[in-house]
Amino acid sequence: xxxxxxxxxxxxxxxxxxxxxxxxxxxxxxxxxxxxxxxxxxxxxxxxxxxxxxxxxxxxxxxxxxxxxxxxxxxxxxxxxxxxxxxxxxxxxxxxxxxxxxxxxxxxxxxxxxxxxxxxxxxxxxxxxxxxxxxxxxxxxxxxxxxxxxxxxxxxxxxxxxxxxxxxxxxxxxxxxxxxxxxxxxxxxxxxxxxxxxxxxxxxxxxxxxxxxxxxxxxxxxxxxxxxxxxxxxxxxxxxxxxxxxxxxxxxxxxxxxxxxxxxxxxxxxxxxxxxxxxxxxxxxxxxxxxxxxxxxxxxxxxxxxxxxxxxxxxxxxxxxxxxxxxxxxxxxxxxxxxxxxxxxxxxxxxxxxxxxxxxxxxxxxxxxxxxxxxxxxxxxxxxxxxxxxxxxxxxxxxxxxxxxxxxxxxxxxxxx
Ligand code: ADP
Ligand code: ASP
Ligand code: MG
Numbered sequence: 001x002x003x004x005x006x007x008x009x010x011x012x013x014x015x016x017x018x019x020x021x022x023x024x025x026x027x028x029x030x031x032x033x034x035x036x037x038x039x040x041x042x043x044x045x046x047x048x049x050x051x052x053x054x055x056x057x058x059x060x061x062x063x064x065x066x067x068x069x070x071x072x073x074x075x076x077x078x079x080x081x082x083x084x085x086x087x088x089x090x091x092x093x094x095x096x097x098x099x100x101x102x103x104x105x106x107x108x109x110x111x112x113x114x115x116x117x118x119x120x121x122x123x124x125x126x127x128x129x130x131x132x133x134x135x136x137x138x139x140x141x142x143x144x145x146x147x148x149x150x151x152x153x154x155x156x157x158x159x160x161x162x163x164x165x166x167x168x169x170x171x172x173x174x175x176x177x178x179x180x181x182x183x184x185x186x187x188x189x190x191x192x193x194x195x196x197x198x199x200x201x202x203x204x205x206x207x208x209x210x211x212x213x214x215x216x217x218x219x220x221x222x223x224x225x226x227x228x229x230x231x232x233x234x235x236x237x238x239x240x241x242x243x244x245x246x247x248x249x250x251x252x253x254x255x256x257x258x259x260x261x262x263x264x265x266x267x268x269x270x271x272x273x274x275x276x277x278x279x280x281x282x283x284x285x286x287x288x289x290x291x292x293x294x295x296x297x298x299x300x301x302x303x304x305x306x307x308x309x310x311x312x313x314x315x316x317x318x319x320x321x322x323x324x325x326x327x328x329x330x331x332x333x334x335x336x337x338x339x340x341x342x343x344x345x346x347x348x349x350x351x352x353x354x355x356x357x358x359x360x361x362x363x364x365x366x367x368x369x370x371x372x373x374x375x376x377x378x379x380x381x382x383x384x385x386x387x388x389x390x391x392x393x394x395x396x397x398x399x400x401x402x403x404x405x406x407x408x409x410x411x412x413x414x415x416x417x
Contacts, residue, residue, distance in 0.1 A: 001175060002027065003218040005035040005184060005206035010221050010280040011123055012040035014076030017130055023221065023283050024179065025136050031175055033213065034138075035184045035206040036127050038119025039073065042066060043185075043199070046116045049100070053115075054108060059100045067093055070122055077130050085129040092121050109153035110193070113186075117194045120183035120202075128181040138179040144188035146170055147205065149195045155336060156187050156195035158208060167212040175213070182209075203261035207275075211267035218273060219287070220260070221280040226288030227252075227259055230301035241300075243292030248300075248385075249275070255383040255413075256304035256340075265290070299392060300385040307340065307379040308355040309403060309415065310363070312371040314347045325349070328367065335362035340381055341404060341413060350404065352381060352415055379403065384412045 004024065011017050016039075024034060038046075045066050053059035070089060075081055096118050099111070121142075128140040146166040149156035174180050184202020187195045197204055203220055210218040227249070228238040244252075246269040253262040259277065268275050268291065278287030312328065314320065320328075328349055332339055337359040341352035353360065355377055364373050382396055393412050404415040 001031045001033070001213045001215045003033045003035065003206050003210040003213070003215045005202055005218070005220045006037065006127075006280065007202060007220070007222060008037045008040050008042065009223045011036060011127065014073050016280075017073065017077060017127060019280060020127065020221075021131055021134055021136065023280060024131065025134070026283070028179075029136070030178050033171070033175055033180045033182065033206075033209050033215075034127070035182055035202055035209060036120065036124050037184050037202040039070070039123045039126075042069070042119040042123070043116060045069075046119050047112075049096075050108075050112050050115050053100055053111070060097065063093075063096055063100065066119075066122075070126065074126060077126070078133065083129070085126060088125050088129070089122060092118055092125070107153070113153045113156075113194050113196045117183075117186040117196055120185050124181055124183045131179070131181065136179060138181050139174050139177075141171065141174065141180050141182040143183045143186055143205065144192075144194060147187035147208070149187035149189060149197070151189045151191070151193065151195065153195055155198050156189075158187065158197070163208065164212050167209070171209070171213065198261075198263075200258070200261050201263070204263040204267075207264040207267040210273050211271050214271065215273055217276055218268060219276040219278055220264075221278055221283075222259065223279070223281060224259065224277075225279045225282065225285050226277045227257075227290065229298045231258070231303070234303055235301055239298060241288055241297065242286070243289040243295070244297065245294050246291050248294050248297065249290045251385065251411075252300060252302065255302045255385070255411075256381070257300075257302045260290070297386050299387050301396070302383040302385075304340065304354075304381040304383070306355045307352050307381050307415065308360065309376040309379055310351045310353065310360065311374045311376075312349045312351070312367060313374075314371055316370075317347055319346055320344055320349050324370075327370070331363045331366035334366065335359040337363060341406065341415060343404060343406075352379070352404070376403075378417070380416050382412075382414045382416055385410060387412050 006020050010020050049059050049062040052062045128138055131138045148159045148162040184205040185196055206218055225240045227241050230238040232238040246265055250265040253260050274289055274291035276287045279285045337353050339351050343350045401417040402414055406413045
Protein backbone atom coordinates (compact mmCIF):
# COMPACT_ATOMS: atom_id res chain seq x y z
CA UNK A 1 0.00 0.00 0.00
CA UNK A 2 1.19 3.48 -0.86
CA UNK A 3 -0.22 6.89 -0.13
CA UNK A 4 0.24 9.86 -2.47
CA UNK A 5 -0.63 13.42 -1.64
CA UNK A 6 -1.02 16.06 -4.32
CA UNK A 7 -1.16 19.67 -3.12
CA UNK A 8 -2.97 22.63 -4.63
CA UNK A 9 -0.07 23.66 -6.86
CA UNK A 10 -0.03 20.28 -8.62
CA UNK A 11 -3.73 20.44 -9.60
CA UNK A 12 -4.01 24.15 -10.23
CA UNK A 13 -5.28 23.77 -13.82
CA UNK A 14 -6.14 21.18 -16.47
CA UNK A 15 -2.50 20.66 -17.46
CA UNK A 16 -1.65 20.06 -13.80
CA UNK A 17 -4.43 17.48 -13.38
CA UNK A 18 -3.31 15.68 -16.56
CA UNK A 19 0.23 15.55 -15.18
CA UNK A 20 -1.01 14.21 -11.83
CA UNK A 21 -3.05 11.55 -13.63
CA UNK A 22 -0.01 10.43 -15.60
CA UNK A 23 2.02 10.12 -12.37
CA UNK A 24 -0.76 8.05 -10.77
CA UNK A 25 -1.01 5.80 -13.82
CA UNK A 26 2.68 4.96 -13.57
CA UNK A 27 2.18 3.49 -10.12
CA UNK A 28 -0.40 0.81 -10.85
CA UNK A 29 -4.02 0.06 -10.48
CA UNK A 30 -4.61 -0.66 -6.81
CA UNK A 31 -3.18 -0.45 -3.31
CA UNK A 32 -2.76 3.28 -3.83
CA UNK A 33 -4.59 5.98 -1.87
CA UNK A 34 -4.47 9.41 -3.49
CA UNK A 35 -5.14 12.35 -1.20
CA UNK A 36 -5.75 15.63 -3.00
CA UNK A 37 -5.96 19.27 -1.89
CA UNK A 38 -8.18 21.97 -3.34
CA UNK A 39 -6.99 23.29 -6.70
CA UNK A 40 -4.51 26.22 -6.72
CA UNK A 41 -5.63 29.00 -4.41
CA UNK A 42 -9.22 27.75 -4.03
CA UNK A 43 -9.04 27.57 -0.23
CA UNK A 44 -8.08 31.26 -0.10
CA UNK A 45 -10.93 32.06 -2.52
CA UNK A 46 -13.37 30.18 -0.28
CA UNK A 47 -12.10 32.17 2.70
CA UNK A 48 -13.18 35.29 0.81
CA UNK A 49 -16.66 33.76 0.32
CA UNK A 50 -16.90 33.14 4.07
CA UNK A 51 -15.71 36.63 4.94
CA UNK A 52 -18.23 38.18 2.54
CA UNK A 53 -20.98 36.03 4.03
CA UNK A 54 -20.22 37.30 7.54
CA UNK A 55 -19.77 40.88 6.30
CA UNK A 56 -23.20 40.68 4.64
CA UNK A 57 -21.61 41.26 1.26
CA UNK A 58 -22.39 39.36 -1.94
CA UNK A 59 -20.88 36.00 -0.96
CA UNK A 60 -22.63 34.28 -3.86
CA UNK A 61 -20.72 36.46 -6.31
CA UNK A 62 -17.45 35.45 -4.63
CA UNK A 63 -18.50 31.80 -4.89
CA UNK A 64 -19.33 32.24 -8.57
CA UNK A 65 -15.61 32.96 -9.13
CA UNK A 66 -14.76 29.55 -7.62
CA UNK A 67 -17.40 27.84 -9.79
CA UNK A 68 -16.14 29.59 -12.90
CA UNK A 69 -12.52 28.52 -12.28
CA UNK A 70 -13.52 24.88 -11.93
CA UNK A 71 -15.87 25.07 -14.89
CA UNK A 72 -12.94 26.19 -17.05
CA UNK A 73 -10.70 23.40 -15.70
CA UNK A 74 -13.38 20.81 -16.55
CA UNK A 75 -14.05 22.18 -20.04
CA UNK A 76 -10.28 22.08 -20.69
CA UNK A 77 -10.04 18.53 -19.33
CA UNK A 78 -13.11 16.92 -20.84
CA UNK A 79 -13.47 19.05 -23.97
CA UNK A 80 -17.21 19.53 -23.38
CA UNK A 81 -19.57 20.90 -20.78
CA UNK A 82 -21.89 17.92 -21.11
CA UNK A 83 -19.80 15.45 -19.05
CA UNK A 84 -21.31 13.76 -15.97
CA UNK A 85 -18.77 15.55 -13.76
CA UNK A 86 -20.71 18.81 -14.18
CA UNK A 87 -23.77 17.31 -12.44
CA UNK A 88 -21.65 16.11 -9.56
CA UNK A 89 -20.16 19.58 -9.16
CA UNK A 90 -23.63 21.16 -9.36
CA UNK A 91 -24.66 19.08 -6.34
CA UNK A 92 -21.69 20.37 -4.34
CA UNK A 93 -22.33 23.98 -5.43
CA UNK A 94 -26.01 23.69 -4.53
CA UNK A 95 -25.06 22.81 -0.98
CA UNK A 96 -22.83 25.86 -0.62
CA UNK A 97 -25.44 28.15 -2.20
CA UNK A 98 -27.96 26.79 0.24
CA UNK A 99 -25.62 27.54 3.15
CA UNK A 100 -25.04 31.06 1.87
CA UNK A 101 -28.79 31.69 1.70
CA UNK A 102 -29.27 30.65 5.32
CA UNK A 103 -29.74 33.59 7.58
CA UNK A 104 -29.01 31.70 10.75
CA UNK A 105 -25.37 32.57 11.34
CA UNK A 106 -23.83 29.93 13.50
CA UNK A 107 -20.33 30.31 14.87
CA UNK A 108 -17.75 31.59 12.43
CA UNK A 109 -15.51 28.53 12.76
CA UNK A 110 -18.39 26.13 12.13
CA UNK A 111 -19.52 27.94 8.98
CA UNK A 112 -15.89 28.29 7.88
CA UNK A 113 -15.42 24.53 7.86
CA UNK A 114 -18.72 23.78 6.10
CA UNK A 115 -17.72 26.06 3.22
CA UNK A 116 -13.93 25.87 3.01
CA UNK A 117 -14.07 22.04 2.89
CA UNK A 118 -15.87 22.15 -0.47
CA UNK A 119 -12.58 22.94 -2.23
CA UNK A 120 -11.24 19.42 -1.63
CA UNK A 121 -14.58 17.80 -2.52
CA UNK A 122 -14.58 19.63 -5.85
CA UNK A 123 -10.96 18.86 -6.74
CA UNK A 124 -11.25 15.17 -5.82
CA UNK A 125 -14.44 14.75 -7.87
CA UNK A 126 -12.68 16.28 -10.89
CA UNK A 127 -9.50 14.21 -10.46
CA UNK A 128 -11.46 10.99 -10.00
CA UNK A 129 -13.59 11.66 -13.11
CA UNK A 130 -10.51 12.50 -15.18
CA UNK A 131 -8.70 9.34 -14.05
CA UNK A 132 -11.72 7.28 -15.11
CA UNK A 133 -11.75 9.13 -18.42
CA UNK A 134 -8.14 8.09 -19.14
CA UNK A 135 -8.72 4.50 -18.07
CA UNK A 136 -7.35 4.63 -14.52
CA UNK A 137 -10.41 3.22 -12.79
CA UNK A 138 -10.67 4.40 -9.22
CA UNK A 139 -13.03 4.67 -6.28
CA UNK A 140 -13.90 8.13 -4.98
CA UNK A 141 -14.04 8.13 -1.19
CA UNK A 142 -15.77 10.83 0.85
CA UNK A 143 -13.09 11.12 3.52
CA UNK A 144 -15.74 12.23 6.00
CA UNK A 145 -17.00 8.64 6.04
CA UNK A 146 -13.76 7.56 7.71
CA UNK A 147 -11.87 10.59 9.14
CA UNK A 148 -13.67 11.09 12.43
CA UNK A 149 -12.80 14.11 14.57
CA UNK A 150 -14.02 16.14 17.52
CA UNK A 151 -15.86 19.42 16.92
CA UNK A 152 -12.95 21.84 17.27
CA UNK A 153 -13.81 23.52 13.98
CA UNK A 154 -10.78 24.68 11.95
CA UNK A 155 -8.38 22.65 14.14
CA UNK A 156 -10.20 19.38 14.60
CA UNK A 157 -8.60 16.56 16.58
CA UNK A 158 -8.74 13.13 14.96
CA UNK A 159 -10.40 10.26 16.84
CA UNK A 160 -7.80 7.57 16.15
CA UNK A 161 -9.81 4.62 17.38
CA UNK A 162 -12.96 5.33 15.36
CA UNK A 163 -10.97 6.33 12.29
CA UNK A 164 -8.82 3.20 12.42
CA UNK A 165 -11.84 0.95 12.60
CA UNK A 166 -13.44 2.69 9.57
CA UNK A 167 -10.14 2.51 7.67
CA UNK A 168 -10.16 -1.25 8.30
CA UNK A 169 -13.75 -1.80 7.28
CA UNK A 170 -14.09 0.70 4.42
CA UNK A 171 -10.74 1.77 2.97
CA UNK A 172 -8.75 -1.47 3.12
CA UNK A 173 -11.22 -3.50 1.01
CA UNK A 174 -11.66 -0.56 -1.38
CA UNK A 175 -7.90 -0.20 -1.93
CA UNK A 176 -7.33 -3.89 -2.62
CA UNK A 177 -9.49 -3.55 -5.75
CA UNK A 178 -8.70 -0.11 -7.09
CA UNK A 179 -7.01 3.23 -6.66
CA UNK A 180 -8.78 5.29 -3.98
CA UNK A 181 -9.14 9.04 -4.57
CA UNK A 182 -10.02 11.12 -1.54
CA UNK A 183 -9.74 14.55 0.08
CA UNK A 184 -7.07 15.96 2.32
CA UNK A 185 -7.68 18.52 5.07
CA UNK A 186 -11.26 17.59 6.02
CA UNK A 187 -12.97 15.37 8.55
CA UNK A 188 -16.31 14.84 10.24
CA UNK A 189 -17.80 15.00 13.76
CA UNK A 190 -19.95 12.23 15.26
CA UNK A 191 -22.94 14.50 14.43
CA UNK A 192 -21.92 14.42 10.75
CA UNK A 193 -20.74 18.02 10.59
CA UNK A 194 -17.69 18.72 8.43
CA UNK A 195 -14.48 19.79 10.14
CA UNK A 196 -11.00 20.76 8.95
CA UNK A 197 -7.62 19.79 10.37
CA UNK A 198 -5.96 23.22 10.01
CA UNK A 199 -4.68 25.08 6.95
CA UNK A 200 -2.24 23.08 4.81
CA UNK A 201 -3.49 19.94 6.57
CA UNK A 202 -3.57 17.58 3.57
CA UNK A 203 -0.05 16.28 4.21
CA UNK A 204 -1.31 15.27 7.66
CA UNK A 205 -4.39 13.53 6.23
CA UNK A 206 -2.11 11.48 3.99
CA UNK A 207 0.06 10.54 6.99
CA UNK A 208 -3.01 9.35 8.90
CA UNK A 209 -3.93 7.10 5.97
CA UNK A 210 -0.35 5.82 5.72
CA UNK A 211 -0.23 5.03 9.43
CA UNK A 212 -3.61 3.31 9.59
CA UNK A 213 -3.14 1.33 6.38
CA UNK A 214 0.43 0.36 7.35
CA UNK A 215 1.65 1.79 4.07
CA UNK A 216 5.05 0.95 2.67
CA UNK A 217 5.66 4.67 2.12
CA UNK A 218 4.00 8.04 1.61
CA UNK A 219 4.87 10.45 -1.17
CA UNK A 220 4.02 14.13 -1.14
CA UNK A 221 4.36 15.64 -4.61
CA UNK A 222 5.53 19.24 -4.52
CA UNK A 223 6.73 22.00 -6.85
CA UNK A 224 10.30 21.62 -5.48
CA UNK A 225 12.80 18.77 -6.06
CA UNK A 226 12.44 17.76 -2.40
CA UNK A 227 13.41 19.17 0.97
CA UNK A 228 16.05 21.89 0.57
CA UNK A 229 18.17 23.76 3.08
CA UNK A 230 15.81 26.73 2.93
CA UNK A 231 12.75 27.82 1.01
CA UNK A 232 14.07 28.36 -2.54
CA UNK A 233 11.65 31.28 -2.87
CA UNK A 234 13.54 33.02 -0.06
CA UNK A 235 17.08 31.62 -0.42
CA UNK A 236 18.31 31.56 -4.01
CA UNK A 237 21.26 29.35 -3.06
CA UNK A 238 19.09 26.65 -1.44
CA UNK A 239 20.36 23.12 -2.13
CA UNK A 240 18.55 19.80 -2.32
CA UNK A 241 18.94 17.34 0.59
CA UNK A 242 18.98 13.61 -0.21
CA UNK A 243 17.70 12.32 3.08
CA UNK A 244 16.94 13.47 6.60
CA UNK A 245 15.83 11.70 9.75
CA UNK A 246 12.32 11.95 11.19
CA UNK A 247 13.89 13.88 14.02
CA UNK A 248 15.38 16.53 11.74
CA UNK A 249 12.11 16.81 9.80
CA UNK A 250 10.06 17.29 12.94
CA UNK A 251 12.47 19.99 14.15
CA UNK A 252 12.43 21.78 10.77
CA UNK A 253 8.65 21.80 10.54
CA UNK A 254 8.31 22.84 14.18
CA UNK A 255 10.44 25.92 13.48
CA UNK A 256 8.31 26.73 10.44
CA UNK A 257 9.65 24.98 7.32
CA UNK A 258 6.41 24.95 5.35
CA UNK A 259 7.40 22.23 2.88
CA UNK A 260 5.83 19.61 5.19
CA UNK A 261 2.92 20.17 7.56
CA UNK A 262 4.26 19.81 11.15
CA UNK A 263 1.74 17.12 12.16
CA UNK A 264 2.76 14.85 9.28
CA UNK A 265 5.84 13.31 10.84
CA UNK A 266 4.51 11.67 14.00
CA UNK A 267 2.07 9.17 12.38
CA UNK A 268 4.83 8.12 9.98
CA UNK A 269 7.64 7.94 12.54
CA UNK A 270 5.44 5.88 14.87
CA UNK A 271 5.24 3.13 12.27
CA UNK A 272 8.59 3.79 10.64
CA UNK A 273 7.00 4.63 7.29
CA UNK A 274 9.34 6.67 5.07
CA UNK A 275 8.08 9.95 3.63
CA UNK A 276 9.23 10.82 0.13
CA UNK A 277 9.09 14.46 -0.91
CA UNK A 278 9.15 14.49 -4.70
CA UNK A 279 8.66 16.90 -7.55
CA UNK A 280 5.51 16.67 -9.66
CA UNK A 281 7.35 18.76 -12.24
CA UNK A 282 10.13 16.19 -12.49
CA UNK A 283 8.59 12.93 -11.24
CA UNK A 284 11.65 10.93 -12.26
CA UNK A 285 13.76 12.94 -9.79
CA UNK A 286 14.93 11.12 -6.71
CA UNK A 287 13.21 13.28 -4.11
CA UNK A 288 14.10 13.52 -0.44
CA UNK A 289 13.65 10.56 1.87
CA UNK A 290 12.42 11.59 5.31
CA UNK A 291 13.07 8.80 7.78
CA UNK A 292 16.66 8.27 6.67
CA UNK A 293 19.95 9.52 8.08
CA UNK A 294 21.32 12.99 8.63
CA UNK A 295 24.63 12.82 6.81
CA UNK A 296 26.60 16.06 6.80
CA UNK A 297 23.53 18.24 6.72
CA UNK A 298 24.14 21.75 5.42
CA UNK A 299 22.93 24.66 7.57
CA UNK A 300 19.13 24.70 7.25
CA UNK A 301 17.48 28.12 7.26
CA UNK A 302 13.88 28.79 8.19
CA UNK A 303 12.14 32.14 8.11
CA UNK A 304 8.86 32.63 9.96
CA UNK A 305 7.18 35.95 9.19
CA UNK A 306 4.25 37.74 10.80
CA UNK A 307 5.39 37.19 14.37
CA UNK A 308 4.29 39.19 17.40
CA UNK A 309 6.31 39.72 20.57
CA UNK A 310 4.10 39.84 23.65
CA UNK A 311 5.70 41.25 26.76
CA UNK A 312 3.94 40.55 30.04
CA UNK A 313 4.92 42.56 33.14
CA UNK A 314 3.47 41.70 36.51
CA UNK A 315 1.48 44.75 37.64
CA UNK A 316 2.36 44.41 41.32
CA UNK A 317 6.03 43.52 40.84
CA UNK A 318 5.49 39.92 41.93
CA UNK A 319 8.08 37.50 40.58
CA UNK A 320 7.35 35.31 37.59
CA UNK A 321 7.51 32.11 39.62
CA UNK A 322 6.26 28.63 38.80
CA UNK A 323 2.60 29.34 39.49
CA UNK A 324 2.67 32.51 37.43
CA UNK A 325 4.40 30.69 34.57
CA UNK A 326 1.73 27.99 34.78
CA UNK A 327 -0.98 30.64 34.54
CA UNK A 328 0.69 32.17 31.48
CA UNK A 329 1.03 28.80 29.74
CA UNK A 330 -2.58 27.95 30.53
CA UNK A 331 -3.75 31.17 28.88
CA UNK A 332 -1.74 30.52 25.70
CA UNK A 333 -2.81 26.89 25.59
CA UNK A 334 -6.51 27.75 26.08
CA UNK A 335 -6.25 30.14 23.11
CA UNK A 336 -4.49 27.42 21.09
CA UNK A 337 -1.58 29.79 20.49
CA UNK A 338 1.83 28.15 20.23
CA UNK A 339 4.87 29.84 21.76
CA UNK A 340 7.48 30.08 19.02
CA UNK A 341 10.11 31.63 21.31
CA UNK A 342 9.98 32.65 24.96
CA UNK A 343 12.11 34.26 27.64
CA UNK A 344 11.55 34.81 31.31
CA UNK A 345 12.74 37.73 33.47
CA UNK A 346 12.27 38.51 37.15
CA UNK A 347 8.91 40.23 36.73
CA UNK A 348 8.38 39.81 33.03
CA UNK A 349 7.75 37.12 30.46
CA UNK A 350 8.26 37.47 26.73
CA UNK A 351 6.46 35.28 24.24
CA UNK A 352 6.79 35.24 20.46
CA UNK A 353 3.74 33.92 18.64
CA UNK A 354 2.14 33.90 15.21
CA UNK A 355 0.29 37.18 14.93
CA UNK A 356 -3.29 35.85 15.03
CA UNK A 357 -5.32 38.73 16.53
CA UNK A 358 -8.36 36.70 17.68
CA UNK A 359 -6.12 34.29 19.63
CA UNK A 360 -3.96 37.07 21.09
CA UNK A 361 -7.13 38.87 22.25
CA UNK A 362 -8.14 35.73 24.17
CA UNK A 363 -4.73 35.52 25.86
CA UNK A 364 -4.90 39.18 26.76
CA UNK A 365 -8.38 38.83 28.27
CA UNK A 366 -7.16 35.95 30.45
CA UNK A 367 -4.03 37.72 31.72
CA UNK A 368 -4.67 41.45 31.79
CA UNK A 369 -5.79 41.54 35.40
CA UNK A 370 -2.35 40.56 36.55
CA UNK A 371 -0.06 41.78 33.77
CA UNK A 372 0.64 44.82 31.66
CA UNK A 373 0.41 43.55 28.12
CA UNK A 374 2.54 45.05 25.34
CA UNK A 375 2.57 43.79 21.75
CA UNK A 376 5.15 44.44 19.06
CA UNK A 377 4.15 43.28 15.58
CA UNK A 378 5.67 42.72 12.13
CA UNK A 379 8.59 40.63 13.33
CA UNK A 380 10.39 37.66 11.81
CA UNK A 381 12.03 34.62 13.39
CA UNK A 382 15.12 33.36 11.62
CA UNK A 383 16.09 29.83 12.64
CA UNK A 384 19.32 28.21 11.49
CA UNK A 385 19.91 24.57 12.28
CA UNK A 386 23.44 23.18 12.09
CA UNK A 387 24.98 26.62 11.65
CA UNK A 388 28.66 26.23 11.01
CA UNK A 389 29.96 29.44 12.51
CA UNK A 390 28.77 32.74 13.89
CA UNK A 391 29.75 34.70 10.76
CA UNK A 392 27.14 32.69 8.92
CA UNK A 393 24.48 34.04 11.25
CA UNK A 394 25.79 37.63 11.02
CA UNK A 395 25.28 37.54 7.27
CA UNK A 396 21.52 37.05 7.69
CA UNK A 397 21.14 39.63 10.42
CA UNK A 398 22.86 42.39 8.47
CA UNK A 399 20.64 45.48 8.19
CA UNK A 400 18.05 44.15 10.62
CA UNK A 401 17.40 44.97 14.26
CA UNK A 402 17.85 41.96 16.55
CA UNK A 403 15.24 41.93 19.29
CA UNK A 404 15.82 38.54 20.90
CA UNK A 405 18.40 35.81 20.31
CA UNK A 406 18.77 32.23 21.51
CA UNK A 407 21.57 29.87 20.63
CA UNK A 408 22.09 26.19 21.25
CA UNK A 409 24.89 24.09 19.75
CA UNK A 410 22.54 22.84 17.02
CA UNK A 411 20.17 25.74 16.55
CA UNK A 412 20.27 29.53 16.36
CA UNK A 413 17.10 31.59 16.64
CA UNK A 414 16.82 35.32 16.24
CA UNK A 415 13.79 37.55 16.43
CA UNK A 416 14.42 40.25 13.86
CA UNK A 417 12.74 43.45 12.75
P1 ADP B 1 1.48 22.01 -1.48
O1 ADP B 1 1.25 22.19 -2.96
O2 ADP B 1 1.61 20.59 -1.11
O3 ADP B 1 0.51 22.76 -0.65
P2 ADP B 1 3.37 23.85 -0.39
O4 ADP B 1 3.27 25.07 -1.24
O5 ADP B 1 2.66 23.89 0.91
O6 ADP B 1 2.92 22.60 -1.23
O7 ADP B 1 4.90 23.46 -0.15
C1 ADP B 1 5.85 23.59 -1.16
C2 ADP B 1 6.59 24.90 -0.97
O8 ADP B 1 7.31 24.86 0.25
C3 ADP B 1 7.67 25.17 -1.99
O9 ADP B 1 7.15 25.81 -3.13
C4 ADP B 1 8.66 26.07 -1.23
O10 ADP B 1 8.47 27.43 -1.58
C5 ADP B 1 8.27 25.89 0.22
N1 ADP B 1 9.39 25.53 1.11
C6 ADP B 1 9.58 26.06 2.35
N2 ADP B 1 10.65 25.55 2.93
C7 ADP B 1 11.19 24.66 2.06
C8 ADP B 1 12.30 23.77 2.13
N3 ADP B 1 13.11 23.72 3.19
N4 ADP B 1 12.55 22.98 1.06
C9 ADP B 1 11.74 23.01 -0.02
N5 ADP B 1 10.67 23.83 -0.13
C10 ADP B 1 10.38 24.65 0.89
N1 ASP C 1 -6.53 23.25 0.83
C1 ASP C 1 -6.07 23.39 2.20
C2 ASP C 1 -5.26 24.66 2.36
O1 ASP C 1 -4.97 25.33 1.37
C3 ASP C 1 -5.33 22.19 2.70
C4 ASP C 1 -4.02 21.90 1.98
O2 ASP C 1 -3.77 22.41 0.89
O3 ASP C 1 -3.24 21.12 2.53
O4 ASP C 1 -4.94 25.01 3.46
MG1 MG D 1 -0.09 23.89 0.64
